[in-house]
Amino acid sequence: MDLATFWFIVLGVLWTGYLVLEGFDFGVGMLLPVLGGKRYASDAADAEKRRRVLLNTIGPVWDGNEVWVLTAGGATFAAFPHWYATLFSGFYLPLLLILVALIVRNLGFEYRHKRPEARWKARWDLAIFWGSLVPALLWGVALTNIVRGVPIDANKEFTGNLFTLLNPAGILGGLVFVTLFLTHGAIFVALKTDGKIRHEARQVAERVGVVAAVLAVALLLWLGLTDGKLASWVTTVVAAVALLGALAANRAGREGWAFIGTAVTIAMAVATYFLVLFPNVMPSSTNPDWNLTIANASSTDYTLKVMTIVALIFTPIVLMYQGWTYWVFRKRLTVKHIPEDVPRETVSR
Amino acid sequence: MDATDLARWQFAITTVYHFLFVPITIGMSLIVAVFHTAWVRTHNPQWMRLAKFFGKLFLINFALGLVTGIVQEFQFGMNWSDYSRFVGDIFGAPLAIEALLAFFLESTFLGLWIFGWGRLPEKLHATTMWLVHIGTVLSAYFILAANSFMQHPVGYTYNAASGRAELTDFFAVLTNKVQLVTFPHVIFAAYMAGAGVVMGVSLWLMRREAKAAADDAQDVARTDAPMYRTATRIGAVLTLVAAVGVTITGDVQGKIMTEVQPMKMAAAEALYESVPAGEGAPFSVLTVGSLDGSHANAIIEIPGLLSFLATGNFQGAVRGINDLKAEYAKTYGASGNPRVADVATAFVPNIPTTYWTFRLMIGLGIATALIAIAVLWLTRKGRTPTARWLAYAAVAAPLLPVFANSFGWIFTEVGRQPWLVFGLMTTANGVSPSVSMGEVITSMVVFTLLYGALAVVEIKLFLHYVRKGAEPFEEPQDPADRDEDAPLVFAY
Numbered sequence: 128m129d130l131a132t133f134w135f136i137v138l139g140v141l142w143t144g145y146l147v148l149e150g151f152d153f154g155v156g157m158l159l160p161v162l163g164g165k166r167y168a169s170d171a172a173d174a175e176k177r178r179r180v181l182l183n184t185i186g187p188v189w190d191g192n193e194v195w196v197l198t199a200g201g202a203t204f205a206a207f208p209h210w211y212a213t214l215f216s217g218f219y220l221p222l223l224l225i226l227v228a229l230i231v232r233n234l235g236f237e238y239r240h241k242r243p244e245a246r247w248k249a250r251w252d253l254a255i256f257w258g259s260l261v262p263a264l265l266w267g268v269a270l271t272n273i274v275r276g277v278p279i280d281a282n283k284e285f286t287g288n289l290f291t292l293l294n295p296a297g298i299l300g301g302l303v304f305v306t307l308f309l310t311h312g313a314i315f316v317a318l319k320t321d322g323k324i325r326h327e328a329r330q331v332a333e334r335v336g337v338v339a340a341v342l343a344v345a346l347l348l349w350l351g352l353t354d355g356k357l358a359s360w361v362t363t364v365v366a367a368v369a370l371l372g373a374l375a376a377n378r379a380g381r382e383g384w385a386f387i388g389t390a391v392t393i394a395m396a397v398a399t400y401f402l403v404l405f406p407n408v409m410p411s412s413t414n415p416d417w418n419l420t421i422a423n424a425s426s427t428d429y430t431l432k433v434m435t436i437v438a439l440i441f442t443p444i445v446l447m448y449q450g451w452t453y454w455v456f457r458k459r460l461t462v463k464h465i466p467e468d469v470p471r472e473t474v475s476r
Numbered sequence: 477m478d479a480t481d482l483a484r485w486q487f488a489i490t491t492v493y494h495f496l497f498v499p500i501t502i503g504m505s506l507i508v509a510v511f512h513t514a515w516v517r518t519h520n521p522q523w524m525r526l527a528k529f530f531g532k533l534f535l536i537n538f539a540l541g542l543v544t545g546i547v548q549e550f551q552f553g554m555n556w557s558d559y560s561r562f563v564g565d566i567f568g569a570p571l572a573i574e575a576l577l578a579f580f581l582e583s584t585f586l587g588l589w590i591f592g593w594g595r596l597p598e599k600l601h602a603t604t605m606w607l608v609h610i611g612t613v614l615s616a617y618f619i620l621a622a623n624s625f626m627q628h629p630v631g632y633t634y635n636a637a638s639g640r641a642e643l644t645d646f647f648a649v650l651t652n653k654v655q656l657v658t659f660p661h662v663i664f665a666a667y668m669a670g671a672g673v674v675m676g677v678s679l680w681l682m683r684r685e686a687k688a689a690a691d692d693a694q695d696v697a698r699t700d701a702p703m704y705r706t707a708t709r710i711g712a713v714l715t716l717v718a719a720v721g722v723t724i725t726g727d728v729q730g731k732i733m734t735e736v737q738p739m740k741m742a743a744a745e746a747l748y749e750s751v752p753a754g755e756g757a758p759f760s761v762l763t764v765g766s767l768d769g770s771h772a773n774a775i776i777e778i779p780g781l782l783s784f785l786a787t788g789n790f791q792g793a794v795r796g797i798n799d800l801k802a803e804y805a806k807t808y809g810a811s812g813n814p815r816v817a818d819v820a821t822a823f824v825p826n827i828p829t830t831y832w833t834f835r836l837m838i839g840l841g842i843a844t845a846l847i848a849i850a851v852l853w854l855t856r857k858g859r860t861p862t863a864r865w866l867a868y869a870a871v872a873a874p875l876l877p878v879f880a881n882s883f884g885w886i887f888t889e890v891g892r893q894p895w896l897v898f899g900l901m902t903t904a905n906g907v908s909p910s911v912s913m914g915e916v917i918t919s920m921v922v923f924t925l926l927y928g929a930l931a932v933v934e935i936k937l938f939l940h941y942v943r944k945g946a947e948p949f950e951e952p953q954d955p956a957d958r959d960e961d962a963p964l965v966f967a968y
Binding site: 179182183186187188189190191193194197198200201202203204205206208209211212213214215216217219220222223226227229230231233234236237238239240241242282283284285286426427429430433434437438441442445448449452455456458461463464465466467 | 535536539540542543544546547549550552553554555557558560561563564565566567568569571572573574575576577579580581583584585586587588590591592595596640642643644646908909910911915918919922926930933937940941960961962963964965966967968
């Protein structure tokens, strides 16, 4: 295996890390108005406490989760400059939307609790909800389109527009990401909380999970039947089994196993995408001769060697301290753990 | 205005905005770590209160620095795809390594610091903020290595077959002589900005507390004024130390710049005609009228200073814009490099911009240092001054060094023009060919409106928390003794 292929796999791993980790915090963000809404909360004060429980399950970790996509972006730039250039300039408007969504969402996490006014919180709640939904949807649309092929000319330039990406397969991909992350997020909430909200989160996971399973299987079959390989069929089957297992574990109240199940589902979905993609990185729907491939989009061997050394030394360290964070904050949260809000007027003079 | 100009404006707006928050983040993370460590060492309540108070202000600022930083990483590919193709083999590696080494460290340990109250043992908790600070400094190192490559490309070769610049020596990129002096210069400048925030905020609160005590005929020593006085003096001392660092590194940087980008030094002074050795090129502090070289109109000049800045010798020769223009046209314009063809003979940056930003950078930096000296003098030997003008000094103390940072970067980047990578590729050749004017206008409008609205939100929130002042001291509980069901010490 040459280094360029190795870095193709590394990118698959980075996207897996990103979607497994940020996947559940996207899910928690989207569930804010559901598990923290009228349906489950007894009154406005209860809804506020529940929302704060939800946000605190991901509070210490969402930022570290998001760095996975920055690393994937940087690694794409370093290992496959042409892939980075074609993709980022080609998918200009979707990426703009993702950036705006991530900006308002992250500020929502950081700023929401900084003032006690209900209007202030309601605005940041909207930011967190839409800021989680939009990237979940658009990453699904974008990645599915990459795998299916988009119009690229002989100069490696994308020749489509925003609407080129909004084709049935792309939209289905977006919906799969959204429903899968909702399920994954609900199971994460069930795993990290206790009491009423824990059981309600399992209910939500069960209902959304069925939809996610149907859509995901449809999408993976679609990808497999057009460009499938033996290996991608294997990962498809593992993904499907893991998701069904996750739902069964969730039903049985085994949240830990359920969470592992949805995590494996996401990992196997990414693996299926990358296996279908191989040996291309961005196939051209205009002319197969103009495909961006691992070979024609990659950096020099020297650069890849440098990157490989750095990655082999530092990735284990990162995984260790990031894993340790999850250990530090392993305790389940309930509404009892939520301290009183900052008082409305605390200016000393 | 064409697509290149639009992409440049967008990059300028988003980068300058991003870099308002970055130096404050680098500087304040150090100071919060120092306060937190002082608490762990002495268990004097004032350090805990200061660590928490400035920690909060730090986080309000950090949040915006973080989110606007994501835009930067995407923007190279979105708006500068031909640049990304041409230098990706070199430029991408520091960016990826920055994410792996710095961003993970910063974000993970900041999460631990924010939520660690009552959950982490105190020594470990203080260590997390030091790791955040190390993350910010590492981040600066790698992104500056990437930028230094654009100022002075090293460790690469041009591959005609692949049509791109390719990495041959990564160590050379990381130890580029421009990088080795830019990095400390930027870090010291960031310390000035962080220290300026701490000095300004503390000064304002010290004056408020002391005045209120005087109005109520209370003893100032029993208010929070002494605590803020201490923080003010710490901010002032760090400002001065950093100012000395900025000056020394800036001086070395000027000489290296003269060597590798002589046009930028000439542009800093708007020096059109070369000054031969022995004559001593003067530095004009202020100029009236145009800077197009048609007539000399400096109103205050310091003889020989430009020669000293450029060469270290008051009599040293300094080459002017006209000579350099002819030389660049010969060297690069006639080189046949297709990535230079669009400029051919015009290798001169925007002179009024370089001239004035260079002076604003230095002037605002000096003004910051003067405030720090005045503050140290007025607060000497236990004094707690309340003069009205100190309120203005308190507002100026954070703003001046932050804007000095901005002007320094505007000078550096505008002064590099028309180059995107010096000697290899001009800016117009780096822009994304597949991105339409409409798309760039859309994103520019979106970013400008969003960033403008967020600036209002951020500043209001920041001032709200400044007015609240430090929270009263609460004796922390040992995490091991805490009741499992008790509310968290800190929660969203």
